[in-house]
Amino acid sequence: MQADNIFTNQSKTVMLIDDQTLYREALASLIIKHHHLNVIAQVGFNEQAFEMADNLKPDIILADPCFNHEDSIPFIYRLAQRCEESHILLISSPCSSDFYFDFIRAGVSGIILKTETSDILLKAIDRVLSNEVWFDRTLLTSAFKEIGKRNQIADLQKNSLTCLSKREREIVNLVVNGLNTLSIAKALHISEKTVRNHIYSVYGKLEVKDRLELALFATRNGISAEPVL
Known part of the structure; x- marks a missing residue:
């Protein structure tokens, strides 16, 4: 998928990752109106995303794993490992709590649900750029329950790896x-x-x-x- 680049002279840089071009463009238009945000790249969930993130080192990466959360987990893990200097904020549709747990464990700085408003999204971006985290309280509760379940089988899994x-x-x-x-x-x-x-x-x-x-x-x-x- 061809990447689209938008350059301005704003202070904070944003990279968008989503497989839907129309959605990326709409999100970029919303973000550009936010005076201190500069969308420097738009790309799909593919290898090009890693290359662009490595080269551009955006302040924040907005990724939308909307089609299949399970398929997106390894991608988000790799992205977080390769882009330690960038904050990662996921824009997610409601999904199973175990997927939220995996995204949080991957090291993302926040998850905002698509059921929220654009104002809440911009607020979340600002918080994450201020080195805070952004997680819905209900989402965190579900994730912590999943942590409890996972801890019960963690030893068995580690034994399998040996x-x-x-x-x-x-x-x-x-x-x-x-x-x-x-x-x-x-x-x-x-x-x-x-x-x-x-x-x-x-x-x-x-x-x-x-x-x-x-x-x-x-x-x-x-x-x-x-x-x-």
């Missing part, structure tokens, strides 16, 4: 960071068949059925924080 070999953990790390089978094979100097065998072995050990479930399991348990080879 059963992976060093090579399997390397492959999981690369899967989480978006590499396909061919790219993993090249990075590790092994055959694609060997990569597939390792991946199927990991599926069995962690009791996941596909790469998405593997990425979610891994990001929830810290594997995504390891450096990419």
